Amino acid sequence: MTAEAQQPVESLFPISLHSLRLDTVLTFELYLKHASGKQVLYRAKDIPFTEEVRSSLIANGVAELYVPRSQRDDYFEYASHEIKAVVADPKMPVVEKAQAVYKVTTSIMEDLFVTPKSSERIRQAKTAIHHTVNFMLENQEATRSLMFLTHHDYYTYTHSVNVTIFSTALAQRVFETETETPDFRLLGEGFLLHDIGKSTIPASIINKPGKLTDAEWALMRTHPEAGRRILKETKTLNEIIEKIVLQHHERMDGKGYPFGLKGDEIEPAARVCAIADVFDAITTVRSYRDPLPTFEALKVMRNDMGNHFDWNYFDQFVVLFRKE
Numbered sequence: 001m002t003a004e005a006q007q008p009v010e011s012l013f014p015i016s017l018h019s020l021r022l023d024t025v026l027t028f029e030l031y032l033k034h035a036s037g038k039q040v041l042y043r044a045k046d047i048p049f050t051e052e053v054r055s056s057l058i059a060n061g062v063a064e065l066y067v068p069r070s071q072r073d074d075y076f077e078y079a080s081h082e083i084k085a086v087v088a089d090p091k092m093p094v095v096e097k098a099q100a101v102y103k104v105t106t107s108i109m110e111d112l113f114v115t116p117k118s119s120e121r122i123r124q125a126k127t128a129i130h131h132t133v134n135f136m137l138e139n140q141e142a143t144r145s146l147m148f149l150t151h152h153d154y155y156t157y158t159h160s161v162n163v164t165i166f167s168t169a170l171a172q173r174v175f176e177t178e179t180e181t182p183d184f185r186l187l188g189e190g191f192l193l194h195d196i197g198k199s200t201i202p203a204s205i206i207n208k209p210g211k212l213t214d215a216e217w218a219l220m221r222t223h224p225e226a227g228r229r230i231l232k233e234t235k236t237l238n239e240i241i242e243k244i245v246l247q248h249h250e251r252m253d254g255k256g257y258p259f260g261l262k263g264d265e266i267e268p269a270a271r272v273c274a275i276a277d278v279f280d281a282i283t284t285v286r287s288y289r290d291p292l293p294t295f296e297a298l299k300v301m302r303n304d305m306g307n308h309f310d311w312n313y314f315d316q317f318v319v320l321f322r323k324e
């Protein structure tokens with residue numbers, strides 16, 4: 001381990017060792033966390049990341065490193081592009097690839113919810129999700145690895161990535177046979193950004209343990225339109241993203257929001273997103289209730305939620321969780 005320099009803990013953020021590619025020059029500093037909690041500078045920037053360095057980190061049981069927050073633009077720019085090399089690496093096991101892809105995408109999204117007006121970050125999120133979707137399209141194993149490693153914490157950024165994974169897996173099943181196959185990468189952008197409007201809602205409402213008041217609920221229901229506004233202002237909106245962002249809370253029976261659209265009036269990709277969205281929400285840990293296990297969640301969605309979902313799509317969604 002090299003030069004020791006102290007950095008206050010709150011100014012660093014964690015990154016996965018898997019997101020660093022061999023023989024690339026890292027344009028950001030790397031810190032390590034010691035068992036005592038002390039964080040020390042491990043590598044200065046602008047030097048290559050070699051096999052020797054990686055092996056020594058693995059030998060020391062290091063899976064996570066830290067980058068100064070002030071250098072996060074450099075890290076995200078690097079990581080969003082490097083996912084492509086991770087996905088293409090023939091020597092890397094699929095599960096490791098899935099972990100790297102998941103970690104990078106969630107950390108970009110975490111930052112995006114803090115800086116939703118950053119068109120730069122939205123662009124990086126889109127790049128990351130393009131590579132993620134390519135990885136999923138490549139083989140079944142990739143899709144399953146990602147589906148089964150989703151974390152069910154209550155953060156909106158984790159939820160955004162989970163919904164993208166579940167929605168993309170379902171979209172592949174239901175749209176694959178259509179005469180005009182959609183651009184799954186574009187759909188992926190919409191799934192990933194579906195809740196970006198929640199960045200305008202106070203965290204106290206988003207994370208409130210228990211029921212929302214009528215006023216809080218009314219505010220919460222503004223997030224699809226707020227999302228469209230953000231994407232329009234950052235010039236990152238297109239037709240399909242707009243439909244997913246605006247319509248993911250519409251219901252087949254017309255009881256959804258913001259417009260109360262019914263059945264076919266709802267964009268197919270938004271119907272897909274609605275299923276993944278509710279599934280991820282009810283399988284997620286909340287302080288006031290236990291998360292539902294997968295099959296319990298599917299049963300509740302089928303039996304207790306009226307005609308919320310497109311049942312043809314829902315049947316295909318259930319198939320995704322079948323054990324092989």
Ligand SMILES: [Fe+2]
Binds near residue numbers: 194195223248249
């Ligand atoms: Fe939403």
Ligand SMILES: [Fe+2]
Binds near residue numbers: 159163194195277
């Ligand atoms: Fe959502």
